[in-house]
Amino acid sequence: MLERGEIPLLSIDDLSVEFRTRDGIVKALEGVTFNVRKGETVGVVGESGSGKSVTALAVLGLLPAAARVTTGTAVFGGLDLLHATSRQLEECRGREVSMIFQNPRTALNPIRTVGQQIVDVLERHANVLGVDATGRGKHVRARAVELLARVKIPDPERRFGAYPFELSGGMCQRVMIALALACSPSLLIADEPTTGIDVTTQAAILDLLRELGSRGNMATVLITHDLGVVAERCDRIVVMHAGHVVETAPAGELFARPRHPYTRRLIASTPRPGAKLADLMPIPGSVPDLRRTLPPCRYRSRCERALPECDTAPLPRLEVAALHRVACHHPLEDATAA
Amino acid sequence: MKASLHHARYVITENPVTLFAFGLLVLIVLVALLGPWIAPYDPLTTNTVRKLEPPSRAHWFGTDQLGRDMLSRVLVATRLDLIIAIGAVGLSFLVGTAAGACAGFFGGWTDRIVSRLSDAIMAFPLFVLAMAIVAALGNSIGNVILATAIINLPFYARMARAEVNVRRESGYVEAARLSGNSAGRALAFHVVPNAMPPMMVQVSLNLGWAMLNAAGLSFIGLGIRPPTPEWGILVAEGASFILSGEWWIALFPGLALMVAVFCFNLLGDGLRDIIDPRRRT
Amino acid sequence: MRGSLFRLVGKRFAAALPALVAVVVVTFLLMRAMPGDPAAYFAGLSATKEAIEEIRKKLGLDRSLPEQFVFYIRDLARGDLGQSVTTGQPVTTEIATRLPASLELTLFALVLALAVALPLGVLAATRPGSWVDHLSRVLTTTGVSLPTFFTGLLLIYVFYYLLGWAPAPLGRLDSVWSPPARATGFYVIDSLLAGDPALAWACAKQLVLPAITMALFVMAPIARMTRASMLGALGSDFIRTARASGLTRATVLYRYAFRNAMLPVVTTLGMVFSFMLGANVLVEKVFAWPGIGSFALDALVASDYAPVQGFVLTMASIYVLLNLTIDILYGLIDPRVRIEA
Numbered sequence: 001m002l003e004r005g006e007i008p009l010l011s012i013d014d015l016s017v018e019f020r021t022r023d024g025i026v027k028a029l030e031g032v033t034f035n036v037r038k039g040e041t042v043g044v045v046g047e048s049g050s051g052k053s054v055t056a057l058a059v060l061g062l063l064p065a066a067a068r069v070t071t072g073t074a075v076f077g078g079l080d081l082l083h084a085t086s087r088q089l090e091e092c093r094g095r096e097v098s099m100i101f102q103n104p105r106t107a108l109n110p111i112r113t114v115g116q117q118i119v120d121v122l123e124r125h126a127n128v129l130g131v132d133a134t135g136r137g138k139h140v141r142a143r144a145v146e147l148l149a150r151v152k153i154p155d156p157e158r159r160f161g162a163y164p165f166e167l168s169g170g171m172c173q174r175v176m177i178a179l180a181l182a183c184s185p186s187l188l189i190a191d192e193p194t195t196g197i198d199v200t201t202q203a204a205i206l207d208l209l210r211e212l213g214s215r216g217n218m219a220t221v222l223i224t225h226d227l228g229v230v231a232e233r234c235d236r237i238v239v240m241h242a243g244h245v246v247e248t249a250p251a252g253e254l255f256a257r258p259r260h261p262y263t264r265r266l267i268a269s270t271p272r273p274g275a276k277l278a279d280l281m282p283i284p285g286s287v288p289d290l291r292r293t294l295p296p297c298r299y300r301s302r303c304e305r306a307l308p309e310c311d312t313a314p315l316p317r318l319e320v321a322a323l324h325r326v327a328c329h330h331p332l333e334d335a336t337a338a
Numbered sequence: 339m340k341a342s343l344h345h346a347r348y349v350i351t352e353n354p355v356t357l358f359a360f361g362l363l364v365l366i367v368l369v370a371l372l373g374p375w376i377a378p379y380d381p382l383t384t385n386t387v388r389k390l391e392p393p394s395r396a397h398w399f400g401t402d403q404l405g406r407d408m409l410s411r412v413l414v415a416t417r418l419d420l421i422i423a424i425g426a427v428g429l430s431f432l433v434g435t436a437a438g439a440c441a442g443f444f445g446g447w448t449d450r451i452v453s454r455l456s457d458a459i460m461a462f463p464l465f466v467l468a469m470a471i472v473a474a475l476g477n478s479i480g481n482v483i484l485a486t487a488i489i490n491l492p493f494y495a496r497m498a499r500a501e502v503n504v505r506r507e508s509g510y511v512e513a514a515r516l517s518g519n520s521a522g523r524a525l526a527f528h529v530v531p532n533a534m535p536p537m538m539v540q541v542s543l544n545l546g547w548a549m550l551n552a553a554g555l556s557f558i559g560l561g562i563r564p565p566t567p568e569w570g571i572l573v574a575e576g577a578s579f580i581l582s583g584e585w586w587i588a589l590f591p592g593l594a595l596m597v598a599v600f601c602f603n604l605l606g607d608g609l610r611d612i613i614d615p616r617r618r619t
Numbered sequence: 620m621r622g623s624l625f626r627l628v629g630k631r632f633a634a635a636l637p638a639l640v641a642v643v644v645v646t647f648l649l650m651r652a653m654p655g656d657p658a659a660y661f662a663g664l665s666a667t668k669e670a671i672e673e674i675r676k677k678l679g680l681d682r683s684l685p686e687q688f689v690f691y692i693r694d695l696a697r698g699d700l701g702q703s704v705t706t707g708q709p710v711t712t713e714i715a716t717r718l719p720a721s722l723e724l725t726l727f728a729l730v731l732a733l734a735v736a737l738p739l740g741v742l743a744a745t746r747p748g749s750w751v752d753h754l755s756r757v758l759t760t761t762g763v764s765l766p767t768f769f770t771g772l773l774l775i776y777v778f779y780y781l782l783g784w785a786p787a788p789l790g791r792l793d794s795v796w797s798p799p800a801r802a803t804g805f806y807v808i809d810s811l812l813a814g815d816p817a818l819a820w821a822c823a824k825q826l827v828l829p830a831i832t833m834a835l836f837v838m839a840p841i842a843r844m845t846r847a848s849m850l851g852a853l854g855s856d857f858i859r860t861a862r863a864s865g866l867t868r869a870t871v872l873y874r875y876a877f878r879n880a881m882l883p884v885v886t887t888l889g890m891v892f893s894f895m896l897g898a899n900v901l902v903e904k905v906f907a908w909p910g911i912g913s914f915a916l917d918a919l920v921a922s923d924y925a926p927v928q929g930f931v932l933t934m935a936s937i938y939v940l941l942n943l944t945i946d947i948l949y950g951l952i953d954p955r956v957r958i959e960a
Binding site: 454457458461462463464465466467468469470471473474475546550553554557558559560570573574576577580581583585588589592595596599600603604607 | 639645649760775915
């Protein structure tokens with residue numbers, strides 16, 4: 001647990017991002033705030049379109065050209081990534097902060113062997129890795145093979161020369177993890193790492209991430225729409241809806257005592273063992289159209305607990321318990337999840 | 339049908355470049371139709387007294403080495419060039435589409451034969467093949483049209499085959515067959531009309547290219563022979579005078595050719611934007 | 620890698636054979652389809668009746684068509700393309716002598732076109748909306764509208780007649796110079812090999828205008844395809860991963876995006892070569908370039924048909940070889956084609 005005064009590894013504060021589209025400006029993110037501490041695993045959950053991926057891309061400076069960060073800071077190791085030079089960002093990416101993506105097959109260069117792609121990353125950051133120039137080729141290659149072994153790819157020596165299309169989705173994701181972990185970063189952002197992989201492999205990938213994370217004392221941000229995934233693998237959970245962070249809490253606390261109406265609905269709509277399909281309750285309405293002007297609380301149109309001030313007053317950030325924050329004027333009472 | 343016409347009109351007016359190309363096309367067609375009547379002089383009449391005169395008020399485009407008025411020659415040549423281009427593209431479109439559609443629809447031997455023939459044509463650099471065909475069959479307008487049509491066949495055959503292949507298994511074809519249409523009818527009245535729009539883009543782009551091809555052939559002396567006014571021949575006649583500075587004999591027919599081809603290309607691009615905005619370059 | 624490379628070359632070679640067969644057969648049929656008496660054409664306009672009969676027997680034109688075809692193949696296999704009536708030389712010799720001129724021109728034009736169009740396309744993709752992007756768009760739209768023979772004449776008028784920068788378009792070399800000793804047949808290279816840079820420069824100067832003329836038309840599709848495929852590559856997932864790994868902008872652009880983007884461009888080269896081999900004839904006529912194109916044209920005018928046949932066969936065979944090269948090149952760049960997945 002965080003001691004007073006301990007500096008978080010990554011501190012995102014009041015991040016807002018807008019996109020220029022043909023239909024006007026879309027405020028994809030508004031006032032996103034949360035921290036990631038050293039070595040902890042944070043799960044970021046929400047429906048599609050809630051802005052989870054946009055947050056991660058914004059932090060790493062990988063947003064498309066049509067996007068613009070309007071406010072906010074993302075401080076990592078003393079450096080505000082949102083206002084860093086591209087040189088600083090290039091040094092930081094892959095070395096201190098890494099990211100892995102969904103659909104691993106398309107996320108790798110199709111005409112370059114997987115081993116060569118890992119070598120590219122190792123050579124890029126060689127200056128910091130203390131790899132000397134003499135005999136660098138062999139040393140780097142050996143290191144790449146070692147990384148492939150570490151992500152549990154069988155026969156890594158031979159797989160070094162394989163192309164992505166020759167590997168399964170699960171293996172490609174392992175390669176991407178190897179790429180991301182090549183320089184032992186202190187923070188890994190995993191954006192829907194199990195999408196595009198078959199179910200049986202998904203658990204293996206998540207276990208691998210957890211094991212590598214704890215071994216390297218690496219913090220992980222696990223972005224997913226699946227609450228079931230974060231339930232048992234994350235220390236803390238950040239719930240997002242329509243570009244807002246609506247609730248953050250330690251995992252157990254969130255499931256035991258959800259305080260935001262959306263969180264409760266999300267939990268209720270997540271399949272769990274023992275529950276019948278009929279028990280699942282869908283969340284009413286749909287994610288609001290972000291091109292329109294919206295009330296301060298973007299959950300307002302779907303919320304059954306709305307008060308008059310929900311239409312006008314700016315969203316509060318209430319600390320309802322230790323490390324438990326809710327952005328709601330009318331949070332749920334301290335009761336167990338329905 | 340009405341909706342797509344309405345949509346087409348909307349997009350044409352939306353995009354000023356396409357509108358401009360369309361207007362240009364109308365102008366070119368008018369000149370082709372009215373050529374002999376709007377030409378100020380007879381394009382074939384020689385007048386050696388006034389030979390090699392630069393552009394002037396009497397002769398806007400100057401005169402050539404035989405004293406013929408260049409403006410009249412360029413105007414009258416429009417008709418021939420347009421006929422050749424439309425004839426060639428029309429012919430290759432009809433034959434190529436029919437062949438390709440059958441190949442895509444029926445598969446098997448039809449497909450194999452059409453594909454082999456296409457491949458045989460495409461094994462040649464296309465202009466070289468056109469040269470060989472006209473050289474073999476003799477110099478005439480018909481042979482120029484035939485040669486240009488033949489070298490264009492594979493494009494249409496391939497495109498039709500691909501489009502038909504995609505649509506062959508689709509719902510409305512099944513429905514047509516179930517309601518009693520024979521394979522041929524299903525092909526002709528259901529599959530092909532839906533494959534039309536992308537092929538129209540190809541037609542427009544091809545018109546420009548066919549024109550360049552035909553002009554190239556006459557430039558080297560194949561196909562159409564002087565004194566028939568045709569832009570390629572006019573440029574060839576003017577070529578020898580460039581070195582002595584009489585630029586107008588070659589320039590105006592060359593410009594006319596450029597403008598016509600440019601117009602067809604713009605139109606093709608505009609059509610492509612209408613049909614499939616995703617493929618906009 | 621090596622095993623799959625051999626297999627690739629072998630497969631592509633086998634795929635090129637039908638094209639070669641088609642070329643030989645179609646050329647045969649075309650030359651026999653001429654109206655009138657083919658023997659008279661091959662013998663020449665001023666041939667006597669006996670000469671025509673001799674030619675007829677020699678070419679086997681008095682036999683049935685299949686037998687004629689056998690003779691034709693036999694002659695081809697021996698490298699016998701017949702005799703040129705106008706020059707009196709064997710066609711094979713004439714073509715062998717003149718081919719380097721055409722090749723030098725085409726090669727130079729290709730290099731020029733690539734040197735301009737590739738960077739233009741890349742810049743247009745990486746700097747959308749800039750002046751480079753607009754220039755590329757203008758080039759792409761107007762480039763394909765330019766009639767090659769007209770462009771050549773325009774360039775001559777502006778750069779030779781008006782400005783005097785370019786030499787007279789009278790062939791490969793101004794008459795004050797004598798050509799270098801023949802090593803490759805490429806004047807520029809041969810001059811350099813002979814250690815005569817002044818001569819090399821003189822030869823290069825003659826090359827410039829015709830090469831630009833030929834290059835202008837093909838710059839357009841190359842630039843267009845480069846820009847489109849660069850844009851596609853830059854927007855793809857694997858580029859995002861590469862950037863997320865911290866790879867420098869230069870690495871991402873060239874080692875990752877550009878190589879991937881080149882695949883469709885290599886395919887475009889097929890169309891480029893088709894055009895260039897045809898445009899050779901036009902450019903050689905405008906610039907009095909002594910290649911096989913002008914050789915064929917001169918023969919055509921004199922109704923001397925053996926050279927025309929030889930020209931068609933040569934150009935088409937070169938085209939088949941070039942396409943084969945493109946296929947192999949594509950397989951080298953894209954492992955998905957090489958390796959049976």
